[in-house]
Amino acid sequence: MASHRIGEIGLSETGPSTHHVPYSVYHGINNPTTFINQEGSAFDFGELEEAIVLQGVNIRNDEAKAPLYAGRPAATLDMFPSWPIKFQHTPRGSSKSRGESTDSGSGVNTNTLSSSIAEARREADSPVSVKGSSSLDHQKLQKPMEMAASDTSPLPSPSQSASKAPQDKRKGGSTSEKQLDAKTLRRLAQNREAARKSRLRKKAYVQQLESSRIKLTQLEQDLQRARSQGFLLGACGGANISSGATIFDMEYARWLEDDHRHMLELRTGLQAHLPDGDLRVIVDGYLSHYDEIFRLKGMAAKSDVFHLITGVWATPAERCFLWMGGFRPSELIKILITQLDPLTEQQFMGICSLQHSSQQAEEALSQGLEQLQQSLVDTIAGGPSIEGMQQMAIALGKLTNLEGFVRQADNLRQHTLHHLRRILTVRQAARCFLVIGEYYGRLRALSSLWMSRPRESMMNDDNSRQTTTDLQIVQATQNHFSNF
Amino acid sequence: MQYQAESSWGYQMTGSMRRGGGRGVAGMGGDSSDPLERVVRLASESAVVVFSVSSCCMCHAVKSLFCGMGVSPVVHELDQDPSGKEMEQALALLLGSYGVAPAVPVVFIGGKLIGAMDRVMASHINGTLVPLLKEAGALWL
Numbered sequence: 001m002a003s004h005r006i007g008e009i010g011l012s013e014t015g016p017s018t019h020h021v022p023y024s025v026y027h028g029i030n031n032p033t034t035f036i037n038q039e040g041s042a043f044d045f046g047e048l049e050e051a052i053v054l055q056g057v058n059i060r061n062d063e064a065k066a067p068l069y070a071g072r073p074a075a076t077l078d079m080f081p082s083w084p085i086k087f088q089h090t091p092r093g094s095s096k097s098r099g100e101s102t103d104s105g106s107g108v109n110t111n112t113l114s115s116s117i118a119e120a121r122r123e124a125d126s127p128v129s130v131k132g133s134s135s136l137d138h139q140k141l142q143k144p145m146e147m148a149a150s151d152t153s154p155l156p157s158p159s160q161s162a163s164k165a166p167q168d169k170r171k172g173g174s175t176s177e178k179q180l181d182a183k184t185l186r187r188l189a190q191n192r193e194a195a196r197k198s199r200l201r202k203k204a205y206v207q208q209l210e211s212s213r214i215k216l217t218q219l220e221q222d223l224q225r226a227r228s229q230g231f232l233l234g235a236c237g238g239a240n241i242s243s244g245a246t247i248f249d250m251e252y253a254r255w256l257e258d259d260h261r262h263m264l265e266l267r268t269g270l271q272a273h274l275p276d277g278d279l280r281v282i283v284d285g286y287l288s289h290y291d292e293i294f295r296l297k298g299m300a301a302k303s304d305v306f307h308l309i310t311g312v313w314a315t316p317a318e319r320c321f322l323w324m325g326g327f328r329p330s331e332l333i334k335i336l337i338t339q340l341d342p343l344t345e346q347q348f349m350g351i352c353s354l355q356h357s358s359q360q361a362e363e364a365l366s367q368g369l370e371q372l373q374q375s376l377v378d379t380i381a382g383g384p385s386i387e388g389m390q391q392m393a394i395a396l397g398k399l400t401n402l403e404g405f406v407r408q409a410d411n412l413r414q415h416t417l418h419h420l421r422r423i424l425t426v427r428q429a430a431r432c433f434l435v436i437g438e439y440y441g442r443l444r445a446l447s448s449l450w451m452s453r454p455r456e457s458m459m460n461d462d463n464s465r466q467t468t469t470d471l472q473i474v475q476a477t478q479n480h481f482s483n484f
Numbered sequence: 485m486q487y488q489a490e491s492s493w494g495y496q497m498t499g500s501m502r503r504g505g506g507r508g509v510a511g512m513g514g515d516s517s518d519p520l521e522r523v524v525r526l527a528s529e530s531a532v533v534v535f536s537v538s539s540c541c542m543c544h545a546v547k548s549l550f551c552g553m554g555v556s557p558v559v560h561e562l563d564q565d566p567s568g569k570e571m572e573q574a575l576a577l578l579l580g581s582y583g584v585a586p587a588v589p590v591v592f593i594g595g596k597l598i599g600a601m602d603r604v605m606a607s608h609i610n611g612t613l614v615p616l617l618k619e620a621g622a623l624w625l
Contacts, residue, residue, distance in 0.1 A: 357609055357613075361605050361608055363548065368544050371545075372541040405541075408542070412609065
């Protein structure tokens, strides 16, 4: 996450800036794949500290200047005269990394510098600090070189001559080299050990991260599965959720999965321009898919009508616009009428009258429900003249009517869908069902996007990942949708 | 039609069983106190007849539906009828919903049984309700 972001910024950054240092840090640690590939790479946390300072400038070299810089290591390493021959010709990390690095510029860059730094660390303190500063000078000289592209040619020679100057100076002190050998050898060995240990530690840490990431995704999948099976609902619902409701929720979740499958079939069927016979099978299959949910709702209404009518089973956005435990048929027609443009006159009349009649039916049912509420209010808000238990008994009797209303509403929905199927041609019906399915799919996605919107900044990555997934779903459906 | 046969059946009770032989309801002297007969008779009297119970909200819904369409049905409130209980039972038997669902509301158009609320809704969505109403003379648009 952070690494991706910074990686992108690092790649797009071309101008000079003081922010390169932190970029390099992340750039250095972050290519976990790169590091895992370069098993024996010389770059590890121990050497990171010095790399931070010295690598700052080299980020700029990454993309365009990689080949240019490839020639540089020799020049850089010339500055460490204690190891003149061995480390000039075999910058071990760098050669290896050139072969293995997936990220060409930075990999080379990282490892040449890191190897040079590895060598730097293996020297005695004073030579290291001196060389550190001289390499810094070298980098600083390089810096103006990269910044002014036009001035590239004249500058390298002065910087190279500058680097060679201290190099020559150091090569003069050969006797002091031999005196330092024993101490530096021991130090070398210690540093090697330390570097090796930190490499191992890093490897172990990365492996631990990887395994916990895998565990996390597995847990998420289990959670998803369990939730869809109503496990959580049962756990937190407790006494409030009847088994009828739980069963319905489970079956509804399964229905949603089926819906997704049907939508896929419809979409591919339309795109592939299947013959009408095949398309008819798919369309009728979708219709019976809807018959199935109405049947399930009918059964659920018997055991827990409030669960249905209050829309606990639906996503928040759906729930907000719920009418009598489901969609409003006239709303559906309104959505469709704009999407089904090539209609014959007769079809258009048919759809308009369907919309009209569904509106009238909805109005009638709504008024009936209002009457029910009014009579309930009259019963339980009645004065003290009616005895309490009697009131409740009457009210209970009135509540049983709710089931009837939900059933009539579902009945209305079912007949609307069937009548639509009759008015339209197979192809039109397929498009129409696709529109309906996609609309509700997006409404559901909207709900989950809303739930995980950035306002809840304390939320973990799960939500943002889900948001991304939902966005992908929305985009994917949009892409398909635009084909029609 | 049926009304006519029934009354003649009543008069022919002791004679041959030629007319109306298939009637399951045993003639109680052919009087109109037979609940089903009463229902049928009432249903034939007007273009649109609704059997309802005044406290039933689904009946209210049906009434709203017709009023919304510009139809004025004749409503018989069975709870205000002396033989209402029996008529309700007869209706339930007619619909086949005895003990399963409430017997009311029941709608007759042009003397013909349409059914309970679900059938009325279905026929409205299917577009068959309006032609029926026009045919019965309840709607003039």
